[in-house]
Amino acid sequence: MDKAARAAATAGAAMKVLEAADVARIEHLLVECSKEANRIVNEREYGEGKIPDDKECMRVVGYNKNGDPIRRQAELGTMKHEVAFACVRREVLRLFPENVSIEPRYSGDAKSGGPALTNQWTGSKKPDVVLHATNQPLQIQCIFDLKFPCTGNSKAEPFTSGDTRRQMSRYEDLGGKCKPAIITPQLGVVRE
Template identity: 75%
Template sequence: MKHAVAFACVQREILRLFPENVSIEPRYSGDARSGGPVLTNQWTGSKKPDIVLHATGQPHQIQCIFDFKFPCTRSSKSDPFASSETQKQMTSYKELGGNCRPAIVTPQQGVVR
C-alpha cells in the first residue's frame, strides 16, 4: 500500500509536469545489439526500478533511477543500504546507465545515494 501511495504522489505531482520524462515501474532488459537497456515485458532477468527519469519520450535513455524503500527496523531506517539485497538491487540499476547513481527514497531520509 505504501508504494501505491508513493506512485499516486508521483503521478499527481511529477507526471503532471513532466509526462514525457518520467516512467513508473518500467521493466528493462539489456539489448545485445545496442549494449543499452530496452523496455521489455520479460520478467526473468529484467530490472524494474520504481521511478525512472529519462530523455523526453525516450525511456531507454535513462537519466536517473529512484527506488522507494519503507524500512521497518531501526538499523534499516538509519542506513537504507544496510541490506545486501538493496545493495544488489542498486548495483543492478547502475548497470542500466544514467547520469546519476541510482537512489533510494525513504520517508526517514528522503533521497539517499
C-alpha cells in the same frame, strides 16, 4: 533555416533531458510522496501518530509460493508503494509527463549493449521511477527506488540490506547521468 536544420533542431528538442533544477524538484517531490505514503499507511494501519515497532515489522503474515515467510514490513511496503505511486502520478507526472516513467521494465539489449524495454519478468530490472530524455525511456537520466524501511536499524541505515546494494548495482548497469538512488521517508534521497 533549411529543412534539414529544422529537422535537427526538432530532434534536439525532442531529446531534451531534464535540467538540474528539474531533477532537484522531482527528487523533492519523490521524498514528499514517500513521506505522505508512509504517514497515510501507518495511520490507517496503526492509528494517528503510531508506527510499527521492530517486532511488528518482523511478524510473519503469510508465506509465498516457495514457502518463505512474508513479513509485515513487506506487506506495509507494498501498501506504501501504492500510495506513493498515486502521489507520483499526481505530483510528478503532471509536471513532467514526457520525462518520467513509473516502473518501466528493462532488459539488456544484446545488439546495442544498452537497456531495452521488455515485458519479461525473468532477468529484468524494474526501478520504481526513471527520469529520461523526452519520450525516450531508453535514454535514462536518473533512477530512483522507493524504500520504506520498517525496523529501527533499516531506517537509520537503508543500505544495510545486501539486497538493496545488489539492486542498486543492477540499476547502475542501465546507465544514466546520476548514480541510482533510494528514496526513504526518513532520510530522503540516499546514494551509496
